[in-house]
Amino acid sequence: MKKWNWIVMLTFSLVVLMLAACGNSDAGSASDNENGSNNSGDEQTEQENVNLRVVTTMAGTDPAGAVFQEVLDEFVEEHPHISIENDSQSADAGTIRTKVNTDFSSDNEPDIMFYFNTVDAEGIINEGKVVNLEEAEGIDLSGFNSMLEQQRHQDGNIYAAPQSGFYEALFVNKKLFEENDIELPTTWELYEKAIEEFAKTDIVPLAASTEDSYYVVEHYLLAAGGMENYNAELADKNEAWAEGLDLIKQHADMGAFTPDAATIDLALAQELFKQEQAAMIFEGSWLWGQLEEAGMGEDVLVLPMPIKEGGETGELVGGASQGWFVSSKSYEDESKKDAVVELFNYLTSEDVIVQIAGATGQPPAKGELTDLPDYLKAGHDLVADAPAVALPINDRIYPESFTHIRTSVPAIVSGDKTGAEVIEMAAEMEE
Amino acid sequence: MEQARERRLTFWERMQERYFSQSKIGKIFIYVVLTIWSMTTIFPLAWVFLNSFKESREIITDTFKLPTDPTLQNYVNAFETVNIGRSYLNSFIISGSVVLLVLFIGGIAAFAMARMQFRLRGFLQTLLVASLLIPSFATIVPVYRMMIGMDLVNTYRALIIPQTAGNLPFAILVISGYMATIPRELEEAAVMDGCGRFRMFTKVFLPISLPSFATVGIFVFLWSYNDLFSSLVLVSHEKVAPIVVLLSNVSSQYGTDYGLMTAAIAMTVIPVLIFYLLAQKTFEKGATSGAVKG
């Protein structure tokens, strides 16, 4: 009995040791892995070695991912004393916000990040965790187009430098319009006419998810009241917003959507359009890659949302909702500052911006893409000629409120709620 | 006695007796039912494998057809996006450690819960059930903070420790449920032989409960291995990331690469199936130790 007692004690103490080891002693070896990032300042070489951690969303099927890594490699080659840890994760994986927020609130922030300069970054900015780029010494903000100004925060500072923009618009399948002898929806009347006409055929007029109704909501709000009302605050309970939502129902009753619009997601809506089973779709410029893959780039035309009243057709939802941030902690760290500034200026140089934008076909924040196919060029022109461009509504209003609006569309369509009720409720949630 | 029992049989039960259990028809019926069910379970796996040889678009447009023009491109892409060998190795180190830790720590705890009487037992039981209910979304941020604090982010331990914690309650409940029904005589016999509690565990309860350890081991392995969410937060770095992280690479705002997705799933599934087949050996042992079935 005694002997076994002893063995048990031994096992137990082993377990405890192991647990303790997890907590303490081995932490030393763990930091070996990331040695450069933390303690590199101790090593005095000719030029101090610096390790920078960069977080971006350029990963997954984002065509910019590979280009970005190349660009980084080039930088490291030219600056042998700097090493870079590319901690990029596709935004679709759903963990990037959690990670970034936790990192910033736990003193573990990345040195430079390419992140959403939207309501998502609000907390980080308010806490002073990122640098006001305009006042940061050495940071070069010259040469940007209007996308830079769009990044200006309510407090008047600029915290993020754009890489490239996007636009949202009405993508129409020209071929289907021609085949069915229907006029392109360049005005509100023609748009309604197109819905009516296609509803009579086997072709779905509008491919859309009414649950994931981001783009539908944005465009109908824009259509109902033009840019001025689109830019209203939620708290204003703008009438055009309510009207826009009611218009969705009106068109749904005309047969604009598929019967299962309330349960399909964006990907399946895109699929309807790509399989030429739907004539129109509200989407963003990132859709082009898929359209090209489906071999229908030439058949598709982007049109601005026709405005019903109060604005000018041509106004767009778009801009740059992501940008390069520099964390205050790294900027204030003398051992890192120069390297961080250098990398930032490199990443936002025209050369690199155009290179990355070239991979995605999006309008760059500096310079211009050349040799674009006509259909892409048309989109870029749309942006250049737009009388007004504004960011998507969900980038600026309280997320819960927007989710309420977006997920209420099926109920509006079924007649259970009215647009005004939904906006009322959403405004209430914001408070 | 015998008659009393006979009378308690319902008509339905007697019919069962006559037509199913003791007849050829009964056996055939059993096989038909099992085969139908197995067809529904083979279907999705076949679907994944077949689709992994198709182009991305074909997976949506012709998903239930055989690949017309089989391609290995998806696998080539998968090999390009992550370092496959390294990722598999990471997966095995992480999930293997989680399984061993859970089985050891959980095993002894289950033994105590199942075979010893103490005041807090009911409370601890409740605590265990409660922990099955804690969603991982609710714990990830504090855990990530702790890992940052201990400087463990992007080390194997960053994932091993929380996963061990997350799987322990399941292991303890299942293993202790199994141990609870082991005959008391065995326990008493062991005491007679002068065994202490620990020896009783290793010599009597562990061997008898081996099948349930295997069962638990399989599921713990599976869950640990498939835990994309925690992996992305805690061990996203390529040096330590497990194979499942491959699955996070199949989409972005530019669209989902369904081809890459099916290939990635096929590649992640294979090791789990192998692990399952290996662990099954212990079921077979359990089955044969119960001798021939009537």
Next chain:
Amino acid sequence: MKGDRIYIFLFLTPAFIITGIFLYYPFIENLLQSFYNTDGFFNSTFIGLDNYIRLWNDEIARTALFNSLELILYVTVFQVGIALILAILVDSITKGAAFYRTTFFFPIVISGAAIGLLFTLIYNYRNGLLNEILVSMGMERVLWLTEQSSLYMVAIPTVWNYVGFYFVILLTAIQKIPNDFYEAAKLEGITGFQKMFRLTIPLIVTDLKTCMVLAITGTLKIFELVYIITRGGPGNSSEVLGTYMYQKAFEDTAMGYGATIAVLIVVLGLTLAFITNKLLKREEVTY
């Protein structure tokens, strides 16, 4: 047993230390968050019980709650039920048992994302498998996911997906029944269904209880399949607590409210597990 105390302590301590630090402590943080209006990181204001009051009045949460309860019913009855039947059937055959044991496990290993996509492609209105079959037979397309049907349509894959899990656990349990029990039963002329109800089930009742608890707790956390197949819709008709919590905590960054829903999940699950235990209360059988 005399002197057990030290062993109880030794055997339980490691398990409860590690779960305490990495499971209970984070959950307590979660519990605290439920009293705040917070995004979980930077903005937080103490609001007392406001989140709970909001939860009480939240119609969507109520729908989600009842949907979750309904799912639990289906899962415990059908998932555990089918698994039990399959386990007993597989146990009763000798040839091919290994084949079935292996194949029944397949759906569990495939990630929820893939199973979700599979069922999405089966139910889809325009191009889904079911409607293609209907169309090829000359019938009209059917809208499979409606407000009335959506919960059933997610219940089917949910139940089916994890039958193999309970099958494996129950089969393991059944196979521990000593063979002499069956021998004795056979001598007494007890076979077939009688054997199942009089012998097998009573002898694995503890394991069945474990399965019920696992089914209840697992179902309350269900998220991925529902999220992918119906996104909780149409019109919240298939919203469950898991999807609603995810939406609040992650999409809407209302961490405080999400935490409140998590608390509801835990409390509800404990209550249900407690009831199950009471209902299935029996002296624990040993062989």
